[in-house]
Amino acid sequence: MGPTLILDDGGDATMLVHEGVVAERRGAVESDPVPGDRGYSHEKLVFLATLRASIAADPRRFTRLAETIEGVSEETTTGVHRLAQLAASGDLLFPAINVNDSVTKSKFDNRYGIRHSLPDGLNRATDVLIGGKVAFVVGYGDVGKGAAESLRGQGARVVVSEIDPICALQAAMDGYQVARLADVIGQVDFVITTTGNVAVVTAQDVLAMKDKAVLGNIGHFDNEIDMAGLEQVPGVTRTEIKPQVHEWTLPADVAPDGTERPERSVIVLSEGRLLNLGNATGHPSFVMSASFANQVLAQIELHVKADYLDVAEGATPDVHRLPKELDEKVARMHLAALGADLTELTKEQAEYIDVDVAGPYKSEHYRY
Numbered sequence: 001m002g003p004t005l006i007l008d009d010g011g012d013a014t015m016l017v018h019e020g021v022v023a024e025r026r027g028a029v030e031s032d033p034v035p036g037d038r039g040y041s042h043e044k045l046v047f048l049a050t051l052r053a054s055i056a057a058d059p060r061r062f063t064r065l066a067e068t069i070e071g072v073s074e075e076t077t078t079g080v081h082r083l084a085q086l087a088a089s090g091d092l093l094f095p096a097i098n099v100n101d102s103v104t105k106s107k108f109d110n111r112y113g114i115r116h117s118l119p120d121g122l123n124r125a126t127d128v129l130i131g132g133k134v135a136f137v138v139g140y141g142d143v144g145k146g147a148a149e150s151l152r153g154q155g156a157r158v159v160v161s162e163i164d165p166i167c168a169l170q171a172a173m174d175g176y177q178v179a180r181l182a183d184v185i186g187q188v189d190f191v192i193t194t195t196g197n198v199a200v201v202t203a204q205d206v207l208a209m210k211d212k213a214v215l216g217n218i219g220h221f222d223n224e225i226d227m228a229g230l231e232q233v234p235g236v237t238r239t240e241i242k243p244q245v246h247e248w249t250l251p252a253d254v255a256p257d258g259t260e261r262p263e264r265s266v267i268v269l270s271e272g273r274l275l276n277l278g279n280a281t282g283h284p285s286f287v288m289s290a291s292f293a294n295q296v297l298a299q300i301e302l303h304v305k306a307d308y309l310d311v312a313e314g315a316t317p318d319v320h321r322l323p324k325e326l327d328e329k330v331a332r333m334h335l336a337a338l339g340a341d342l343t344e345l346t347k348e349q350a351e352y353i354d355v356d357v358a359g360p361y362k363s364e365h366y367r368y
């Protein structure tokens with residue numbers, strides 16, 4: 001018997017099973033994309049090569065696996081996005097629990113974890129002083145909020161870009177300059193991507209960067225910064241300063257506005273992959289303890305087949321969040337280690353605000 005549960009981070013194992021089933025049904029794996037194609041990345045090539053090798057060795061491996069798997073719990077924003085796409089198209093093969101959107105995951109790991117591990121990565125990689133410099137954070141979601149806060153804490157002047165007006169307004173109200181990357185790129189010393197989106201820093205953006213500026217991604221894949229596009233720039237060279245730290249020398253050229261630009265270079269961290277993992281040791285264990293407690297609870301829910309995971313006759317599986325009671329339980333379990341004393345509701349207060357003394361204390365749509 002094969003595995004019955006997947007515990008995923010980024011959706012790779014889940015996608016391998018789903019795309020494996022499709023490829024086995026078709027008897028072939030899709031052809032490799034080339035630089036410039038939608039979805040091209042080094043990871044995608046490795047993914048497709050893995051599928052090809054699997055089908056050659058065992059043409060029904062993923063079909064069998066999909067039959068025994070009872071569900072998946074997913075750790076991160078990008079993986080949840082992929083699950084949501086599969087559920088929307090009716091192609092999700094088993095129920096999924098979105099661990100990322102437990103409050104005790106995304107509002108803690110994505111924010112407070114990044115607040116620790118972003119400066120850790122920058123310092124270990126470069127030891128460049130952050131104070132007094134200009135730092136640009138692309139995206140102001142949970143990861144962007146932690147990134148901007150940590151850079152400001154180091155004394156940087158932080159500029160944020162957003163495509164979502166709510167997050168852009170939050171950034172402005174938090175006191176950050178909100179600007180488009182292209183408008184200020186020539187003045188910034190650090191560019192950090194936090195979006196989980198594709199090509200938010202293009203090769204043209206890199207060409208416009210200040211000499212010796214530092215560029216890093218703490219969002220997701222190496223296509224968030226268009227690394228494949230950067231490699232294609234004529235005359236560009238890459239020198240390894242130390243593992244995971246590369247100086248990309250850009251040839252003298254003429255900018256789109258006609259200005260002549262001399263030879264210059266930018267420092268790219270972790271080859272465009274997650275810099276807090278490549279240049280440092282990721283998040284500290286305490287914040288990951290909250291994330292992994294959610295994962296353990298989600299795996300138990302899948303194993304015992306909690307009622308809300310049932311798939312109705314004729315319906316397709318869906319993506320669920322953990323019940324709020326369990327989210328509160330994770331937080332409750334971490335309070336004592338920080339010396340935090342929780343106030344207990346009186347029965348009268350609980351009735352007044354219409355909750356149970358034991359929780360949950362907030363409605364599902366409360367945003368924290």
Ligand SMILES: NC(=O)c1ccc[n+]([C@@H]2O[C@H](COP(=O)([O-])OP(=O)(O)OC[C@H]3O[C@@H](n4cnc5c(N)ncnc54)[C@H](O)[C@@H]3O)[C@@H](O)[C@H]2O)c1
Nearest residue numbers: 076077078139141142143162163164195196197218219220
């Ligand atoms: N490095 C790590 O350790 C770590 C930890 C947690 C999450 N992540 C990853 O970080 C990424 C972001 O996670 P999150 O929880 O902050 O997600 P989120 O959805 O809360 O935030 C992403 C933000 O990026 C914005 N955005 C999208 N495209 C943009 C663009 N072109 N320009 C500017 N802003 C843009 C969105 O509007 C959104 O506000 C995900 O890929 C997630 O998987 C990484």
